[in-house]
Amino acid sequence: MEASHISALQAKHAGLDARIKAEVSRPMPDAVLVATLKKQKLRLKEEMRPR
Structure with missing residues (x-):
């Protein structure tokens, strides 16, 4: 993955x-907003994970 993409x-x-x-x-x-934001954060973390 490109360094600029990871930085973003x-x-x-x-x-x-x-x-x-x-x-x-x-x-x-x-609580609903917090849960939604946490899910988005988790998706980003999974996308940053090397494969």
Whole structure:
């Protein structure tokens, strides 16, 4: 996989992580949104995994 593609995936992964942390820190976090973001983050992690 190209280094630039991996870098882009890592940036997206970090962005999702930040969004999850921000949502969880709210007084009334949206559980559905958190679950969706976590699933997206997991898909990105699996895509970054070498084959």
